[in-house]
Amino acid sequence: MKAIILAGGSGERFWPLSNSKTPKQFLKLFSDKTLIRETYERMRYKMEPKDIFIITSERYQQLTMKEIPEIPKDNIILEPIPRNTAPACMIGTLTAQDDEIVTILPADHYIPDKSKFWDTLSKAIQGAQEFDGLFTLGITPTRPETGYGYIEAGKPISNSTYKVNSFKEKPDPETAKTFLSKGNFYWNSGIFVWKKSTFLEQMKKHSSDIYNKLINISPWDTDNLRKIMPSIEKISIDYALLERSDKVYVVKADFTWSDVGNWVSVRELQGYSDNDENVEVINGKNVFVKSDKFVGIIGLSNIIVVEGENGILITKEENSQDVRKISEKLKKMG
Ligand code: GDD
Ligand code: MG
Numbered sequence: 001m002k003a004i005i006l007a008g009g010s011g012e013r014f015w016p017l018s019n020s021k022t023p024k025q026f027l028k029l030f031s032d033k034t035l036i037r038e039t040y041e042r043m044r045y046k047m048e049p050k051d052i053f054i055i056t057s058e059r060y061q062q063l064t065m066k067e068i069p070e071i072p073k074d075n076i077i078l079e080p081i082p083r084n085t086a087p088a089c090m091i092g093t094l095t096a097q098d099d100e101i102v103t104i105l106p107a108d109h110y111i112p113d114k115s116k117f118w119d120t121l122s123k124a125i126q127g128a129q130e131f132d133g134l135f136t137l138g139i140t141p142t143r144p145e146t147g148y149g150y151i152e153a154g155k156p157i158s159n160s161t162y163k164v165n166s167f168k169e170k171p172d173p174e175t176a177k178t179f180l181s182k183g184n185f186y187w188n189s190g191i192f193v194w195k196k197s198t199f200l201e202q203m204k205k206h207s208s209d210i211y212n213k214l215i216n217i218s219p220w221d222t223d224n225l226r227k228i229m230p231s232i233e234k235i236s237i238d239y240a241l242l243e244r245s246d247k248v249y250v251v252k253a254d255f256t257w258s259d260v261g262n263w264v265s266v267r268e269l270q271g272y273s274d275n276d277e278n279v280e281v282i283n284g285k286n287v288f289v290k291s292d293k294f295v296g297i298i299g300l301s302n303i304i305v306v307e308g309e310n311g312i313l314i315t316k317e318e319n320s321q322d323v324r325k326i327s328e329k330l331k332k333m334g
Contacts, residue, residue: 001047001051001100001101001102001103001125002051002052002053002092002095002096002100002101002102002103003043003047003051003052003053003102003103003105004053004054004055004089004092004093004095004102004103004104004105005036005039005040005043005052005053005054005055005105005106005107006055006056006085006088006089006092006104006105006106006107007025007036007054007055007056007060007064007107007108008055008056008057008060008079008082008088009023009024009025009106009107009108010023010057010082011023011024011108012323012324012327013261013262013263013321013323013324013327014027014029014262014263014323015308015311015313015323015326015327015330016306016307016308016309016310016311016312016313017290017306017308019310019327019330020331021059022063023060023108024108024260025039025107025108026060026063026067029110029260029266030110030112030266030269030270034067035107035108035109035110035260036054036064036067036068036107036108037067037068038110038111039105039106039107039108039109040052040054040067040068040071041114042111042114042117043103043105045114045115045118046118049070049071049072049075050071050072050075052071052075053071053075053076053077053092053095054068054071054075054076054077054107055077055078055079055088055091055092055219056076056077056078056079056107057078057079057082058078058079058080058222061076061078064076074220077091077092077095077219077220078222078225079091079225079229080222080225080226080229081225081226081229081230082234083229083232083233083234083235084234084235084236085236085237085238086207086210086233086235086236086237086239086240086241087210087214087229087232088237089104089192089199089237089241090199090203090210090211090214091214091217091219091225092104092219093194093196093199093200094196094214094217094218094219095219096196097196098196098197099195099196099197100195100196101125101128101129101193101194101195101196102193102194102195102196102199103121103124103125103191103192103193104191104192104193104237105190105191106190106191106259108259108260109189109190109257109258109259109260110256110257110258110259110260110269111255111256111257112256113255113256116254116255116256117255119254119255120137120160120251120252120253120254120255121137121191121193123158123160123161123251124136124137124161124191124193124249124251125193127157127158127161127193127249127251128193128194128195128198129195131157131249132195132197132198132247133194133198133247133248133249134192134194134198134199134202134241134242134245134247134248134249135192135193135194135248135249135250135251136151136164136167136186136188136189136191136192136242136248136249136250136251137189137191137192137193137250137251137253138151138153138186138187138188138189138250138251138252138253139186139187139188139189139253139257140186140187140252140253141179141180141185141186141187143180144173144176144177144179144180145176145187146170146171146172146173146176147170147259147261148170148187148188148259149167149168149169149170149187149188149190149238149242150167150168150169150171150176150179150185150186150187150188151164151166151167151185151186151187151188151248151250152164152165152166152167152168152179152182152184152185153165153184153185153186153250153252154184157249160251160252160254161249161250161251161252162249162250162252163248163249164248164249164250167188167238167242167243167245167248168243169188169236169238169239169242169243170238186250186252186253188238188242189253189257189259190259192237192242198247200215202241202245202247203240203241205245206240206241206244206245207235207240207241207244209232209233210232210233210235210240213228213231213232214228214232262320262321262323263288263304263306263313263315263320263323264304264317264320266288266290267288267304267317270288272285272286272287272288273287273288273289273290274286274287276289278291278292278293278294278295279294279295279297280294280295280296280297281297281298282296282297282298282299283298283299284297284298284299284300284301284303285301286301286302286317287300287301287302287303287304287305288303288304288305288317289304289305289306290305290306290307291305291306291307292307293307302316302317302318303315303316303317304316304317304320311330313326
């Protein structure tokens, strides 16, 4: 089996810690290890370094090598021009042998329990071997989140695996509410398992342009990719393949998972900082602080304070999605 870690995203929702030079996957949000390092170690738990690949933007090459120095240099595949996850999944999958299993993983999720994660993943690996399908790991949804893909489970093929009836990427709020109320919908965790041959056959059928442009390239031929990639559509694998294929399956995930979308999700996972040694709150409560300095807060509740090298964020929790606007403003200022 090959594991392909997708690490080319450039989100900036974690300002002042993240920016386009240091996106979320390179942040230490929950421990002294970055999210990409945690992802690597999760796979290393049962795999050899030679079988773990990272596909990322050329500009993150040095950062990636620094984070995961023990994998062979050739296991870091470089995209000269990012084109979202469909091309990245295709290039990554091309590293495998014909009938070999490939597991695709986002680099920036929080999954604390390696052993439970592998229990679910093993079921998907077994399923992909047996059924020639595109296997997803489905998370039980808890709110009508519109930033995820929704998987409609159909007929069971074992006690935790189902044939998928439909896949809808990032629905509007009304549709998300309807899905949530039905009971047989899961969130797409973004982790996929397939045989190289099954994946290529499905890409040829449902996303032939990307298939035709990439099928004859070598994942290591960065110069050739530089020529081809500008003409490739920017599209995620969810739209390019999962929504279109009728060979999708879902394994119900039995592990704690978060895609850590913003500072509030970090706070939800870590708890409030009111009792931290370096925090003093007077006449207020429920604050989240990430700073090495001593922080005094007076008369404010439900706020988030983050100190980074290049700035300080102070926001009410309810406004924390606007962090993006600050990143944009700073980008314009240069
Ligand atoms: N190599 C490479 N190249 N990696 C990329 C690129 C690219 O062009 N674009 C994004 N990635 C990486 C990101 O770094 C991340 O690890 C992963 O691919 C997923 O990309 P996101 O941009 O974070 O996707 P999303 O969160 O909007 O949606 C996906 O994940 C959700 C769960 O977190 C979808 O698969 C949804 O269906 C899913 O619910
Ligand atoms: Mg994401």
